[in-house]
Amino acid sequence: MSNRMMRLATLSVLSALLVAGATSACAASTEADYKTAYAAADAANNEAGKLRNQWTTAVKALKEAKKAAEAGDFDKAVAESKKSEMLSKAAIFQTNEQKDAWKQMEIR
Amino acid sequence: MASTIRVRATSSGDTTEVQALIQHPMDSGFVKNAAGALIPPHFIQQVTFEHGGKPVFVADWGPAVSKDPYVKFSFKGGKKGDELKISWVDNKGVSDSSTAKIQ
């Protein structure tokens, strides 16, 4: 029973992070905004990588951000960067939360 | 290069059961590759099974036959040790043939 709750809890927390991320990219963005946002996303993704738990969706958003920036669409580039950063932060959160929580899943 | 054709032909009483598996991509022409381009159709069109110089089974296939196609049928006659000849040709004109002994 507690397993299921844990899972629901984790999902909800991650989701909350995602929603927060999604709402924060509204105003018109500049290349500088993109660079800041991208650097933060890249750092978070690298940290998730060190924890051996990158999310494919974070990596994909990072690529999308770069593509949008190359096309001059900095609004989208910033939005994608923020999305990627939030996903990576969720991945990091998940890794830390699972450090001990995995044991609850174990058959014994 | 190993044959693309695997055949099992077993005689029991007066009938011979034949199972064949052929190595072939059977590309339908409707599937895209990783780069998003359509893979052109490439599929076996006809397989002929012959016993004693006579066809005992002919398969006409379209691209909806599965990759590495399989088929099973039986015919009357055919003794242990008889030869069964299998040949196929695909839509690009590639072909292969093989002979199997009836077990």
Next chain:
Amino acid sequence: MRLTFRSAAAGLILATLTFGGAQMSHAADNPNPPADLKAFQKYFTDKFPKVKLEDFVNGPYSMDEGLYKQWKEKEEFPPYEFALDAGKELFNKPFKNGKSFADCFPNKGIGVRQNYPYFDEKQGKVVTLELAVNQCLESNGEKPFSYTKDDMASVTAYMAFTSRGKPFDIKIPNDPRALAAYENGKRYFYTRRGQLNFSCATCHVQSPGDHIRAEVLAPALGILNAMPIYRSEWGGMGTISRRFTSCNSQVRAVPLKPQDDEYRDLEYYLSYVSNGLPISGPGARP
């Protein structure tokens, strides 16, 4: 959006999360692989009382009648036949230096699949069959195979085939590094990852026999006994490396590199807890 709906409950459930953390008192038990094995196998035989222990190696086919019938039909002339033949040829083909795979393995590589992976005390790490194949190639000046399919799948298919029916016999030597590798593999198996927040166990312990999309999930018990497999979904053969990496990407986690420590340790753990179940590979799966 689905996410927004879930997040509404987040605050409430955060409290549960902290509460849940307080319950983990049994977590610090000492590692005990034989007890793990017993509990693991009991879990599955209790969950599927109609499935015989040795039949777990047939994966989803032992839990669904419709699938079982399609499998039996396929096994009449299995789709891995070509890989098996190619594997036999590769296995017996001499290297440029005149040696061959037989020179790298105990019993010339025939009927030994059930002993892999093993903990190599000299290398200080788990050696899987796939790693051993590539180490053999490299030590003889040959180019290693790519881990996920093709030649690697063919050679391991042949080696599994010559070992069919032999029970998995994975040993954990009295070496703290071996035990650590085992524990690390277990941790990986149960750890949730990826955006879907799934662990290997989510699908293969909690839900085997259930459908995810259209697939019937395979039980973790015996899952490696059938490797490598011809998957209809892949339209071809895949190795254990392919199975692990593709599972990870399916839960939206970036897969590690084939044969990274975690994957070898995972294979060590999963094979150990399937000890006693027969090798059935190569297999065919949906």
Next chain:
Amino acid sequence: MTYSIPGSVDETRRLILKGAAVVALAGLGGIRFGLAPALAAANDKYPEAAFKVKGTDDAIKALYGKTAEKSDKVKMDAPEIAENGAVVPIAVTTTLADVTSISILVAENPNALAASYTIPAGTMPSVANRLKMAKTSNVIAIVEAGGKLYSASKEVKVTVGGCGG
């Protein structure tokens, strides 16, 4: 290529051409195609046009030039739910006499006709094969017996399609 009515002059010419092509290939590739198989192939021209038609009825018409009637003497063995649309085992058998061919069609595939088998005298009217299915669809078996067409159909559910990667 255009579709021609079986037995027409145009078709006969094409058959000979095809036979010749096979022999030529055999010569180049060292494949042992004798004269007999070339002739055999000629008797069983590949019905290219029928494989390119959309929809079951039109495909049957293109292949046989007539329509089929349902018969409980045509038995089809197909799964209720296909484990994967890429590999759906389907077997057809019949108790009808004088069977000359068996064909299998998948109604919802881009082109309905999947496979058509010639059954010479002495061969059992029974065949098993593996087909691709794009999605849930009726599968139709056609048996040609005594110059008439008989059919059976069954729905096969496909949840993992056989047309993707």
